Structure formats: C-alpha cells, structure tokens
Amino acid sequence: MQRFRFVLKVLLWAAAIGLPFWQPLAAQDPEACRSPQASCDGFDRYRLAPSNAPTWAPQMIRASGRPIVPVFEGWFENPDGTYTLSFGYISMNLEEALHIPLGPDNFVEPSEFDGGQPTYFREIHPSIRRPWNSFMITVPADFGDRRVVWTLRNHGETYSVPGHITRRDYIVETPVAPARAATGTAGAHAPRMRFDPSRPWAQGLAGTRWGPLTATVGQPLEIPVYVNRGETLNQRPESWLWWIQYSGPGGVTFSEDEVRIELDEAGEGVGTTSVTFTEPGAYVLLVQSIETLRNSFEYHCCWTNGWVEVDVTN
C-alpha cells in the first residue's frame, strides 16, 4: 500500500509538471506552425495532412442530383456613391434544371436584401457553362465591412456565400475594361441595351428592368432587344444576346437563347426572341448583351444585363 501511494504521488507530480507543456495536435495553431521556427509535428501545409475540410473534384459533375452553389462575383461602386454586390451561381448538373422558390431554401440575409434573387437554376451551358454576374444587390454608401449572405439549399445540402466590399481584389469592372478597350479587344465594352426605342439606353452589369409584359401559356411572346455599340464597333459589326430564365413557376422555351445581332453602320441593331411559357404566373427572364460570347464572361467584363418581367395567364 505504501509503495502504491508512492507511485501514485510520483505520477501526480509528473502530471502536474508536464501538463502545462502538453498540447494536443489539434490545438496547435496553424498560423504559428507556418513559422519556420515552430516545431509542429505532422504539420506541413503543402502535404495537406488529413483534415475534415471538404475536398471536391470536378468529376462530381453528373446529369442530375448535383449541387447548385451561389457565387459572389465581386462589387462595383455606383455613380451615386452606393455599391452593387454582384452574384451568380454554378450548377454541377449537365441536364437537370431546378426551381428553388424564395423561402427557407433560397434566401438573402439581412432580410432587407431578400427577394430579388433567381429561383430558377439552369443546367450547365455547353460553352458559357454558368450564368455570370446575374444577380445584383445595391447596398448603401456607408455599408462598410458588413456582409450580405445568399443561401441556397438543394439536394439535401446548404450552400452560402457572403458578398462584401472589403476586398479590392473583388472589384468588377463595368461597363468598360479600359486596357482591353485600348486595343479593340472583343468584349471590352458592354453594349448599350433597351427594350423600347423611346427609352434611354442602359449599359453595364447594373443593367435595366423591363415590363411587366403579358403573355399566354403556350403562345410565343416576341421580345425585341435593341443594342447599340456606337463608337466601339471596331472590326466586328455584330453583337450577341444570351437569354436565360431567372425565375417563374414553370418552364420557358426560347426560340434562340444565343442571338447574333447584325449591327448597322451606327453600331445599332435589334435581336428578337420568341419566348413560350408552360404555366401561368409571374416570370423574370435575364438577357445579357455582350460583344462576343467567346471567352468574354471569364474577364468579368463587359456586358449589360436586362431583366424582363412577364405575367403569364391561361
């Protein structure tokens, strides 16, 4: 018994002395471990030791059942001193399109910015791949370091992305990319766009809204889009439109979703698309007007967004 007590005392003393110097591996501070002076067993940021952080692979793309994820594209300052946060989304589905109504599966926080986001999420486009810079939120000039978070729930998972104006790296140029414009590079200017010849032109990502137009289920609705490239015409007397469904309860069919517009000598032209709806309700369509569809979206500049509201009845 005496010996047992002695051993127990030794163990307790040893524990008391050693405890302050012991740290579990998980408690090691990765920031400190990157210091060349630190000795953190098992830590090597380039070996990327097993972690519970997710690792994804592009092979996760399938015909259906894969995630639709919101993307924060960046921000820009408006002439009145306010800022616009620009969002888009990426789908991992080659064939499946999904309706995600506003509500617990599709919401923006703070709630004052909720309600304008898309509710229809298209499949991967064969070349453009995804809608870029398609959803805008304007925040006040004194927005500071606050955040706007867009959340999508689909296929059993939740995906959120924060938008903010704190990082200059995320500035989006609009409506002109100066360096590309200096050399006449295709896609350096957002074409001007309007839906009514009597109304002023809109230009850039903040774009313009039009409607509500009215339509009948199953009956094609013709929508003309007027485009003006003016002095930016350069060598290519053409412009392009890309149409996608933005929201609405049913399906939408475009006679052409990629529309090539021949421009006249003044750089103006019109492209008309017929749109057919499968169900009654309130729809929003998005049309993006751009100099060329080839690679242009990758630069995050330059095109003009137009959101078209359509009320569809039986």
Added chain:
Amino acid sequence: MSRKKGLRNVCALAGAVLAGVVALPLSAGAQVSFASTGDGEVTYASDVAPIIQENCVRCHHPGTSAPMALETYEQVRRYSQRIRTAVENRVMPPGWYIDRTVGIQHFKNDPSLSDEDIETIVRWVDSGAQLGDPALLPPPVEWRGEHEYWQLEDEHGWGPPDLIITSPAYTVPAESGDQWYEPVAPVQDLLNKEITGERWIRALETRPGDEMSGYVFHHVNSYLVRAAETDDPDLDGGNLTDAAVGKRIDMYPSDSGKLLRPDDQIRWSLHLYPIGEEVPDANVQIGVWLYPEGERPQYATEDETSFNSGESRSLGLPRYTDLLIPPHGYQELRGWFVLDRNVRVHSMRGHMHLRGGYQMMEAIYPDGRREVLNKIDWNHLWHTTHIYEDWAQPLLPKGTVIIATTLFDNTADNPSNPDPDQWVVYNRRSVGEMGHVRMGITYIPDEDFEQMLAERERVLAEQERGGRPIASR
C-alpha cells in the same frame, strides 16, 4: 489602399518573409566586436560576406522593397539570428518552391544556398558573429534596379541580349479592376535594332520597362504571329515567352531554338493591376539572345506547353473551367495526356492563383513505370520556371501518360487567400482560379531519341559508379 504587386515584388516578398521570421534581432546599438579570430573560425569577412553578397544583396540593398539592407557587417550582424533561422529553414533565398523530397532536383537556376553555405552561416552566428579581417571583405557591388539588369547576363554569364523587344505602352489607371491589355504590333516596330533575315532564339528574359512598370504587372504573355502560314508545324508561330511575378527567364537546350522572322507580329497579353496611383506608359522589355547569324539549331522547340489539370478533351471529362472550391476546403483536379511523340522536357512552371496549394507532374512510361517528375508547392508571387540541368531533362517516349495534378487550398491556412469564406470558381482574375502546368518541351525524332536514351544510360551509370545523384531516366 495601395496594392503594389508585380515583377518588383520578388524583393518585397523576400523581405516580408524574412521580417516575419520570429526571432529577436540584436539591438541597433549592440557593440560590434572586431576581435581577431583564430584559425578555423568562421568570420564575416572571409566566409559569410561572399555568400550574403552573392545571394541576398540583390534584393537587400537600399532603394528596394526589402525591409532591411544587408550590405555591411553591422547590418548583417544586427539580423544574424533571423538570417540563421531563414537560411536554415530554406525560407531564404526565396523563389524556389520545388518539393525537395520528391522528383528531380537538378536545375540550372536553383537559387538555393548549398548545404555548405547554410552551415557556414549557422556556424558564424553560433560562434558570435565575428567580423574577422576587414581586408578580406569582398568589394562592394553596384546593384541595378529590376528594370535595369538582365539576370541572364549578371547571373548566368550570357552577356547582354542581342535584341530588346519593348511592348506597346499602356497607362494603368489608379483605381480599377484587373486590366488586360492585348495589342498586336509588328516585331520590327518593337525592336531596338533591325533584323534582316530569319534568326533563331536561344534564350529570352522579360523585365519591367521602368521602375513603376514593375509594380503593375502580374504577367505578360507574348505570341509570334507569322506573316504567312507554313507547312512545317515546327516553324509556325505560337508562344514567344511568358513572364509573371517572380519569373523572368527562358533558356533552351543548346541544340534547340525558336524562329524569329523580320515580318512577324507579336500579340501581347498583359495582365496588370492598378496600384492606387496612375502608372503612365507601363511597358515591359524582352531581352533576346540569338544563335549566330545563319546558324540553325538542330531542333525547333515547342517550349512552354500547357497541361491543364482537370481537362482532358480526348476523355471527355468535365472541363477545368468547372472547378469549384468550397469555403475553407480544397479541390483536386487532374488532367491526363498521352504523348503522341517523343518529348524532351527542359523546364517546368506551374500556374495557379491565390488559392494555389500545389501542382505535381507525373509520368507513366510505356513500360508501366510511374515517376513523379516534380511537385511545385505554390507561391503566388513566384511563378518560377524551373530549368533542368541538361543531364536531368526528363526523356518521355511516345505513349507516355502525363498526369497533371493541381490542388487548390481555400483554407485560412493558405497565407495568400483573400477570403476563405468564398466559393471559388474558374476565371481570369486572381481571385478566381486556374490550374495548368507549362512544361518546356521539344519533340525528338525516334532515331535521335534512342541516342539520347543511350547517352542518358551512360551518364546514369557513370553517376552511379561515382556515387553521385542519379538523374531521371
């Protein structure tokens, strides 16, 4: 907020990393000892100063972005503990992020200190950082700015360039997003002297045209556009040279070159960053080293050829433009390529953006052997081209499968990550991602390739007998 990035930033980065090494410097007023040293002792004057001058002072001198100068004994002694830590951990000199535990380790442009040099510095610090005999100090060097010197001339002994190509100038606005300037111009309009006939290029180097230009360039790609199409695919245009932050030079093997014709045009792709103040007439210069007039090298090199991770068109896999990196997570992409001709690889360079983790190139030879050629631990400010020693250049027979692996790191552990809360997608901005590796390659005809393999076997056997490092087969 000023964002001074660019070719100049190699020095800034080097200084920042050194400054970040946590160690207490000796106080500025520390007494300097001039005590004589005995035989066998390591002293600053005779042993350490030559190492510091050759490897450190290029950035660590007044007028650079480095946070401290290391030109004098007093300056070096003051930071001796930090220097000891930095060199012992191979944090300094910066710019070399090849994984030293796997793949080929023999390069022409590895700036790393030798083990002997590191030991010398460590011993010097540990023994009291003595000056020694001032008469033994090497003479001081007049350093020129990043825009004033040629690395191939100063560090590789190639002499001054035979030609200098100056890019069209562009005024970078003070405030804007990323800028891409993409002019096309006849090469004769951009040269410092006229060329009258076909010339073969053996090396190239890109530098900022002036001091301020160095702050705004992220990368510069240039392409040769021929005046007329050719039936010989070896002589068509294509890439001239790419430069990026931390990458200046291309050197071809001594039997290879790239054709430059007087009626060529150059198509530029200049990726620039606004830095908070206008930079007027930003431009770059490309130094060109030529083969003698009338001399044509044995092979026309393809030089840097892109191997995309995650894009293998022949297999119909998803594109690498579909990459999606989760917040606080990783993504791995792989691309597979089957070589349809024999290839000799003379260089390797990675390309990722701010969420880069690492890139690895592997070869599966037709006989089934699999080998890691190299793994590059990514640092966004060092787009170094790793140029193999002649006897270490991978020889890849036709039928070899190349696997290009890219791992993105969107965690907070990645020090260059601007926002780990974001979902990151493909695009051209630095906050978007890309993942491709450029290997400098030359196609080799069958008969020549057999001879190269035989010569490589002979070199390997010789190395083995001599107990020296074994080159790649």
